Amino acid sequence: MRLQRALCSGLLAMLLAASAQHALAGPNLENGRQAYRKCVACHSLEKDAHRTGPSLFGLWNRKAGTADGFGRYSGALKSSGIRWNEEALDRWLENPQQMVPGNRMVFPGIEDGSERKDLIAFLKAATAQDGKPSATLGMREQKPLNLKGLGENNQVTSIAHCEDTFEITTAAGETHQFWEFNVRLKSDTxxxxxxPGKPVIIPAGMRGDRVSVVFAGPAEISPFIQNRCEK
Ligand code: HEC
Incomplete structure (x- = not known):
């Protein structure tokens, strides 16, 4: 009995110590890196690599709305007077629309305060000018695909459209048919x-039934497509 009680209280003490250690431990960078996955569709950490949102390179202590070369900031964010530090980022990531009404970041926010804390610690380490480069944090940035370097299978020589079908022929001499709704026509300037004049085709889904055709600019798209219905 006594032994049991002693064991019990010993176990309890260990548990308490463990949880105290957890509470005292600083932010967890690894969790922060995981949380950052919610951001990668729209943000990169590389200089000048803007996506839907601005690159977060050099974010720490930067004034809001000032990343060089990003042309889609809202007036609301640009005139907000915010400087990005722990406190500002915590409010922003909890509820961007509440902090800066009318901003253009389509993101509901992160409710969990400790997730925000970890994410902010990760962002600080990855974006402070004197911080470690993001590579040492294990963040593997996806380099954008260079569309000039693709092979014959990806070079589009002609596109014909008839009814609801696109017929796309490549430099490899193959012709593929796609339902028009599964073909995305894009530009990458x-x-x-x-x-110029050399659009490329890249797969856009797991099943091979969806593709993107990327042109050097929007003006090329329509003239390239022949309206042809062979009977
Ligand atoms: C759906 C796309 C999208 C997602 C997801 C997203 N953002 Fe954004 N973010 C934007 C856009 C667009 C802006 C510019 C908003 C504006 O100008 O109103 C922005 C702005 C920002 C800014 C201000 C940058 C500056 O230069 O002032 C920060 C900081 C930021 N986002 C962090 C994050 C973080 C961290 C996450 C992940 C938790 C995230 N964002 C998720 C699109 C996104």
Whole structure:
């Protein structure tokens, strides 16, 4: 009995110690890195690599709305007067629309305060000018695909459209048919985009039934597509 009680209280003491240690432990960078996955569709950590949202490179202590070369900031964010530090980011990530009404970040916010704390610690380490480069945090950035370097299978030589079908022929001599709704016509005017007049086709889904055709600019798209219905 006594032994049992002693064991019990010993176990309790260990549990308490463990949870106290957890509470005292600082933010968890690994959890922060996981939480950052919620952001990668729209943000990169590389300089000038803007996506839907601005690159977060050099974010720490930067004034809101000032990333060089990002042209889609809202007036609301630009005139907010915010400087990005722990406190500001905590409010922003909890509820962006409440902090800056009318901003353009379509993100509901993160309710869990400790997740925000971990994420903010990760962002600080990854974006402070004097912080470690993001590579050492184990963040593998996806480099944008350079569309000039693709092979014959991806180079589109002609596109014909008839009824609800796109017929796309590649430099490899193959012709593929797609339901028109599964074909996305895009432009990439960046340095990674295709050569003018040389659109490329890239798969856009697991089943091979969806593709993107990327052009060097929007003006090329319509003239490239032949309206042809063979009977
Ligand atoms: C759906 C796309 C999207 C997602 C997801 C998203 N953001 Fe954003 N973010 C944006 C856009 C767009 C802006 C610019 C908003 C504006 O100008 O009103 C922005 C702005 C920001 C800014 C201000 C940057 C500056 O230069 O002032 C920060 C900081 C930020 N986002 C952090 C995050 C973090 C951290 C996450 C993940 C938890 C996240 N965002 C998720 C699209 C997104």
């Amino acid at each position: 960046s340095e990674n985009g295709p050569y």
